[in-house]
Amino acid sequence: xxxxxxxxxxxxxxxxxxxxxxxxxxxxxxxxxxxxxxxxxxxxxxxxxxxxxxxxxxxxxxxxxxxxxxxxxxxxxxxxxxxxxxxxxxxxxxxxxxxxxxxxxxxxxxxxxxxxxxxxxxxxxxxxxxxxxxxxxxxxxxxxxxxxxxxxxxxxxxxxxxxxxxxxxxxxxxxxxxxxxxxxxxxx
Numbered sequence: 082x083x084x085x086x087x088x089x090x091x092x093x094x095x096x097x098x099x100x101x102x103x104x105x106x107x108x109x110x111x112x113x114x115x116x117x118x119x120x121x122x123x124x125x126x127x128x129x130x131x132x133x134x135x136x137x138x139x140x141x142x143x144x145x146x147x148x149x150x151x152x153x154x155x156x157x158x159x160x161x162x163x164x165x166x167x168x169x170x171x172x173x174x175x176x177x178x179x180x181x182x183x184x185x186x187x188x189x190x191x192x193x194x195x196x197x198x199x200x201x202x203x204x205x206x207x208x209x210x211x212x213x214x215x216x217x218x219x220x221x222x223x224x225x226x227x228x229x230x231x232x233x234x235x236x237x238x239x240x241x242x243x244x245x246x247x248x249x250x251x252x253x254x255x256x257x258x259x260x261x262x263x264x265x266x267x268x269x
Contacts, residue, residue: 095131097121102138106183112138136190140198143183147201150177150184154208164221167212168264171235172257174209178239179256180249185239188232206232222267234263 101121105112112135118128132138153173160166178185193199210228217224242256 091131094121094123094127097123098128098131098138099141102132102142103183106139106142106186109182111135114138134194136194139183140187140193140195143181143187144197144201146177146181146184147187147198147205150174151201151205151208154205154212157212158208158215163212163215163219164268167216167222170209170212171231171260171264174235175239175242175256175260176253178235179242179252185236189236221269223269226267231267235260238263 098117098121101117102112105117105120110116114128114132114135115125117132117138118125121128128138132141150173154170157166157170160169178188187193187198188202193202206228209232213222213226213228213231216222238256238259241259242252246252246255
């Protein structure tokens with residue numbers, strides 16, 4: 082079943098709402114849909130028509146970053162060196178978590194409200210698992226480690242870097258250091 086394209090004014094409103102949501106997330110402010118409506122200069126009903134919950138807006142804000150991680154994982158699976166492919170992907174993932182707060186929020190959520198988000202995150206987890214399995218098969222990663230182990234460790238490294246640094250450059254530097262320690266422990 083296909084849906085009709087949005088009217089131009091509805092598409093503009095949708096874009097404005099997402100832009101305001103992005104700015105609020107980047108500023109560390111909560112996504113209150115009434116505030117989003119005010120800042121986007123649209124009616125509250127317009128916001129709720131497009132995004133029935135703050136989580137739906139958050140997932141929409143995070144989608145481009147999550148899709149970029151899927152593309153990076155797909156590219157990494159084509160690289161020859163499984164260990165390097167895995168470490169480069171994990172570095173990219175950490176950087177995305179530290180520069181786009183919506184990614185960590187959506188990845189940490191126990192459930193998703195948009196089916197597209199579920200689809201993207203399921204694909205991302207599958208690809209990351211394949212990268213890890215390739216490194217296992219090459220004998221470069223300890224066999225006891227699974228993607229279910231690594232995923233929360235990545236969130237933990239991003240969280241630790243976020244709470245221990247005030248500026249983005251220091252967060253990235255700390256995050257890379259924490260990831261380096263984790264990778265040292267993974268490598269055989």
